[in-house]
């Protein structure tokens with residue numbers, strides 16, 4: 001399994017990431033990683049591990065077919081996810097795109113939409129969910145299956161990380177604990193013909209990844225393929241400008257770190273160093 005990205009993250013990738021708030025990187029992970037993580041995802045989807053945090057979106061929404069499964073902070077209790085967080089090319093990709101000498105693991109999330117799953121991922125950006133602030137926080141969404149418009153490709157609004165917006169958190173299963181006074185994120189699915197918005201999405205092969213800024217607005221439609229699963233893992237990493245900001249209506253962090261608000265969260269247990277230029 002490769003430790004370093006199979007292909008270079010280029011200066012053009014960094015420019016695209018800064019400008020659009022998202023970049024698609026092709027084939028950074030070898031096939032062994034993709035096979036290993038697909039097997040791990042199958043295991044995680046049906047586990048009853050006490051630390052598992054499953055969200056069964058289809059079930060919660062009363063859906064009649066398919067399954068939209070989300071699980072978070074899996075690396076805390078699954079060895080394959082731990083290796084994926086700390087020993088795969090993920091962290092180096094994060095550091096390169098952030099321009100950071102050192103990054104820490106924040107958390108991981110599994111997103112699986114089985115064939116014939118109509119539940120969408122509502123348009124949102126990530127930062128309002130998190131007890132964290134900063135510009136150097138990003139997500140690497142790695143496709144574990146081929147993904148296209150029919151099976152729920154992830155879509156972005158280019159440049160939305162520069163809008164100076166902080167939309168209300170929106171969870172696909174509409175969990176009321178995330179309600180807040182913040183402005184609601186528009187449903188951009190209804191605004192596709194509005195020329196002021198540039199929609200970005202990619203047809204992806206398993207092993208391609210999307211890297212996005214925490215304020216880039218994104219979402220995905222259902223998986224309307226009758227045969228093709230869509231599975232991805234999103235790993236989030238942060239760099240030196242991140243600060244702990246435990247606001248109301250933000251997610252609980254597995255491990256329940258006790259940290260000082262307004263400071264860099266240097267907790268080696270909950271947020272271990274995943275990549276350091278000095279030792280890489």
Ligand SMILES: O=C(O)CCC(=O)C(=O)O
Nearest residue numbers: 111121126139141220234
């Ligand atoms: O896979 C999806 O539909 C949602 C992914 C997402 O919102 C994320 O990785 O931040």
